[in-house]
Amino acid sequence: MPMFVDTTPPGQCLFCRLIAGEIPSARVYEDELTLAFMDIGQCNPGHVLVAVKRHAANLLELTEEEAGAVMRTARRVALAVRDTFDPPGLTLLQANGREGDQTVFHFHMHVVPRHADDGIALTWPRKEPPFAVLQDYAQRLHGALAGA
Numbered sequence: 001m002p003m004f005v006d007t008t009p010p011g012q013c014l015f016c017r018l019i020a021g022e023i024p025s026a027r028v029y030e031d032e033l034t035l036a037f038m039d040i041g042q043c044n045p046g047h048v049l050v051a052v053k054r055h056a057a058n059l060l061e062l063t064e065e066e067a068g069a070v071m072r073t074a075r076r077v078a079l080a081v082r083d084t085f086d087p088p089g090l091t092l093l094q095a096n097g098r099e100g101d102q103t104v105f106h107f108h109m110h111v112v113p114r115h116a117d118d119g120i121a122l123t124w125p126r127k128e129p130p131f132a133v134l135q136d137y138a139q140r141l142h143g144a145l146a147g148a
């Protein structure tokens with residue numbers, strides 16, 4: 001993924017300023033909790049970002065309501081992208097933390113129209129552990145969810 005470098009000083013979040021209208025953006029859609037606007041990088045025509053209006057650095061800082069609102073808006077935008085640009089594929093991408101390839105530390109989800117051989121690469125190594133390891137992971141997560 002080509003890296004966008006956010007040079008915004010601490011305490012002056014780039015997307016908070018964009019949402020407040022202090023810096024320009026090509027707005028697509030907004031509701032009470034989310035704002036969708038064109039990504040300046042435009043991997044393909046119709047590449048949109050869906051951000052939460054309240055400052056939340058990442059997925060872990062969203063409320064349940066915001067998390068639902070983001071997916072609702074992403075779906076609405078995806079339908080508009082289909083109707084407008086008619087890409088044969090579409091990828092949702094949402095990154096958390098530097099190690100997760102997040103570059104702007106205000107929650108956002110990419111809605112990316114996709115085409116054959118469009119130069120976008122999403123790859124990861126398959127490690128395929130034994131089934132007992134999968135069961136152990138599942139049990140630990142199930143325990144964490146039960147305690148939540």
Ligand SMILES: [Zn+2]
Nearest residue numbers: 013016055106
């Ligand atoms: Zn922010």
